[in-house]
Amino acid sequence: MVLSESDLVALKAMRSSLWYGGMQGLAAGFLGGVVGYNIAQRLEFVKSRIKLQPKHRFATPLFTGVIGSLLGSLTAARNHAHTLHYIIHKNSSPQLTEYEEKRRNAIQNCVDGMDWETYSKQRTIKAEDKSDSSSWAEVIQNELAGK
Numbered sequence: 001m002v003l004s005e006s007d008l009v010a011l012k013a014m015r016s017s018l019w020y021g022g023m024q025g026l027a028a029g030f031l032g033g034v035v036g037y038n039i040a041q042r043l044e045f046v047k048s049r050i051k052l053q054p055k056h057r058f059a060t061p062l063f064t065g066v067i068g069s070l071l072g073s074l075t076a077a078r079n080h081a082h083t084l085h086y087i088i089h090k091n092s093s094p095q096l097t098e099y100e101e102k103r104r105n106a107i108q109n110c111v112d113g114m115d116w117e118t119y120s121k122q123r124t125i126k127a128e129d130k131s132d133s134s135s136w137a138e139v140i141q142n143e144l145a146g147k
Contacts, residue, residue, distance in 0.1 A: 007087050014080040021076030022069045029068020033061030102144050 003011070037060045040046045096104065 003087070003091065007091070010083050010087065014083055017076045017080055018073050022073040025068035025070065025072020025075075026065045027068070028072070030061045030065035032068065033064030036060065036064065099144075106144065 037052075037057055041052055046052070
């Protein structure tokens, strides 16, 4: 599969946006961890329940930085998901079963050379004729056979 130049530019922009969002989240999470630890160190409620040690001062910003990085990247990915869906849809070819292929061809043959009103009227008349058929399997077989 060869992507067009515009698709490559869109993917590059999406990739850089993911990295940028991750770095922003890392910085915000790290700063939030430093500030949060300093605030928690001064609160009597926290002091009475947890004994804060120097390892907590080191680990808190790292942990909150990782969480922030993850959230920043995920947010950027969700914001650019429509670009990726468009590129995948544009460059994919559907794998149809034999029945789906016959049905698509039959519908296409009915629609070709006919305006929408004529097609819908014809479809309504065909549906009324089929209402007295004994089974849906018979209706589908007749439709595929072109009757």
